Amino acid sequence: VDRRHLQDSFQSRFIRMSLPAPPRLVDLASQSLLKDQALAIAALEVLPMELFPPLFTAAFAGRYSETLKAMVQAWPFACLPLGALMKEQQPHQEIFQAALDGLDVLLAQEPRPRRWKLQVLDLRKNAHQDFWTVWSGTRASIYSLLEPEVAQPVKKRQKVDSCRPGPKQTLAPVEVLIDLCLKEGTPDESLAYLIRKVKQGKGLLHLCCKKLKIFAMPMQNIKKILKMVQLDSIQDLEVNCTWKLSTLGKFALHLGQMGNLRRLLLSHIHMSAHSTPTKEEQCVSQFTSQFLRLHYLEELYLDSISFLKDRLDQVLSCLKTPLETLSITNCLLSESDLTHLSQHLNVSQLKDLGLSGVNLTCMSAGPLQVLIERASATLQDLDLDECGIMDSQFSAILPALSHCSQLMTFSFCGNPISMAVLEDLLHHTVGLSKLSHVLYPAPLESYEDVRGTLHLGRLAHLHARLKQMLQELGRPGMVWFSANLCPHCGDRTFYDPEPILCPCYMPV
DSSP, X not given: OHHHHHHHHHHHHHHHHHSOOOOOHHHHHHHHHHXXXXXXXXXXXXXOGGGHHHHHHHHHHHTOHHHHHHHHHHOOSSEEOHHHHHHHHOOOHHHHHHHHHHHHHHHHOSSOOTTXXXXXXXXXXXXXXXXXXXXXXXXXXXXXXXXXXXXXXXXXXXXXXXXXXXXXXXOOOEEEEEEXXXXXXXXXXXXXXXXXHHHHTTTSEEEEEEEEEEOSOOHXXXXXXXXXXXXXXXXXXXXXXXXXXHHHHHHHHHHHTOTTOOEEEEEEEEOOTTXXXXXXXXXXXXXXXXXXXXXXXXXXXXXXXXXXXXXXXXXXXXXXXXOSEEEEESOOOOHHHHHHXXXXXXXXXXXXXXXXXXXXXXXXXXXXXXXXXXXXXXXXXXXXTTSOOOHHHHHHHHHHHXXXXXXXXXXXXXXXXXHHHHHHHHHHHTXXXXXXXXXXXXXXXXXXXXXXXXXXXXXXXXXXXXXXXXXXXXXXXXXXXXXXXOTTTOOEEEESSSEEOOGGGSXX
């Protein structure tokens, strides 16, 4: 009897799990109301605010443009996170335009509607992910999602109260938040329509962009778009373009207006063969002087920047705040650059230092030792990959490394280091309690020949030896794994504890 009961219980539970969940009453009500768009629009005046999100979602999915347009005007929250909904449902262009048209009508109304609450239209696809799915929760959790200050505007807004008598007040603008990625290719119809609405908004629609990425795009097109953006809203800027130094000089004035910038990545800036030294210096000064206006910069990434040699001091002297991250990669630096970096960089908050691809082979280890020592109280991540550091240089920086009490990851692949120096490194760093990952090059003893061919058996033996030392020194949890570039294809071979090989090492 018990077995029969268990079988019946399991079967009924399986059937329940297999059946789709029945639609909620609120969803059925939304779909019914949307069958008559005129009735749906008229109902917005008395619709409880709790029902706006499910009705908006249904109108969005069903492409009810007129209802959507009216709902934007009557939206009862401070923020409308449209981007999160667009990410889920990949809207038709006309639906996106209907939402902007609704905002357009709203801004044209004087006095402002009594129920007006909308301050921010958020088009970012990774913001407010839970808003559209939380409506099955409690009322309190609903209200906590979109408080008026959720958008954290750069500038304080004026409060608007159309019911209060008194002198006429300036209408507060509505902010449109968006992450921009500017690149050549198929024209972005949504962005073009948005830019057109901002132009027509006569200052009542502010286009705010927290993250801006620029790829290959003509400078004149970039300028046209940035002219419509509130540049002081940009906090994260990536310029991944193959620009001439003169082009960077033209962009510099826009950079200086990004007063709230926290993170800047700049890559692949090259000098023209026909440019005169005077012109070069003028362009460099145009760029570096803009750092004087970046009072909140925390992270600076410079990759493949051709003008840095003998000018790094010019960049660093213009920094107004201590950096948390400094990454200078694949750049040509002089010893005087490194000396200036070690002596004059404000390292009081430096957590992440990267010099990958900067050739240090012919330089004294002194400046690097000083830099690491000065940053030892805060440094968490150190990247010295492909720097050409030799045994003698590496041995010189070991005492400084042993003082980096906050260090969590250390990577120095692509450097010709012997097994003896690796063992010395292990002894110097084993006391760093927070150091959890070390990525080291295959030691010189693991190569078969001068062409860079790895002997995997030797590498396995040396790796096992380091593992055993970690075990004996009481740090078995510290992860040490080796990686080295294949001389044939450029891919890396990893070993921890078994080799993860590039195709060149695979048997035919």
